Amino acid sequence: MPLRARAPRFALAALLLLMGVAAAGSSSAAEPCSVRGRASLSLAGLALADVQPVVVYLEPLDAPAPAPPASPRPTVHQRDARFAPRFLAVAAGSTVDMPNDDAIYHNVFSYSKPNDFDLGLYPAGQSRAVTLRHPGAVKLYCSIHESMTGAIFVAPSPWFAVLGADGRFAITGVPPGRYELATWSERLPTTRREIALRAGEALELEVALVESAR
Numbered sequence: 001m002p003l004r005a006r007a008p009r010f011a012l013a014a015l016l017l018l019m020g021v022a023a024a025g026s027s028s029a030a031e032p033c034s035v036r037g038r039a040s041l042s043l044a045g046l047a048l049a050d051v052q053p054v055v056v057y058l059e060p061l062d063a064p065a066p067a068p069p070a071s072p073r074p075t076v077h078q079r080d081a082r083f084a085p086r087f088l089a090v091a092a093g094s095t096v097d098m099p100n101d102d103a104i105y106h107n108v109f110s111y112s113k114p115n116d117f118d119l120g121l122y123p124a125g126q127s128r129a130v131t132l133r134h135p136g137a138v139k140l141y142c143s144i145h146e147s148m149t150g151a152i153f154v155a156p157s158p159w160f161a162v163l164g165a166d167g168r169f170a171i172t173g174v175p176p177g178r179y180e181l182a183t184w185s186e187r188l189p190t191t192r193r194e195i196a197l198r199a200g201e202a203l204e205l206e207v208a209l210v211e212s213a214r
């Protein structure tokens, strides 16, 4: 058989092989996992409500975390001389809109390195935005109104949940793989544990917000 006639057949075989690989890859992506559970606090004199807000989040160990979706953009309003909401959790790389809904000037700034920023003063109806690239807590202030305080927790991946008042959380749409499951509260040290998720797995967990002494 002349070489020229064989080439298209090779190309077809290669294409079919590639399609097979792509199908195998997408089958695991089509079977996302979930992590649900309840967090508990056993610390004398402290109730769960005292340490809220608490964020439970996953940090992937096998591959870098994907960028968060570009829309809808998370938003912190300045309304009635308060940040609304006063607490928000976002994924690293998120751009947060900060519209001024009041009739007076406000400013938003943060000293929380390495996400520190200053949006300057801006009037009613205007909105400015900040992109938070680094995981960690970001405290918000207004240079005019001392009583205006707020906070944003930047999770290292889009897979996070803010704990409900009942201590429950649900993180869905997670690809299979190995993760570090971590908890954050401004009032508690971070806890970490490794978990592994098989394709389509719905994992149920009890999470202790304070690691037992070893």
Ligand SMILES: [Cu+2]
Binding pocket: 081, 105, 106, 107, 142, 143, 144, 145, 148
């Ligand atoms: Cu203000």
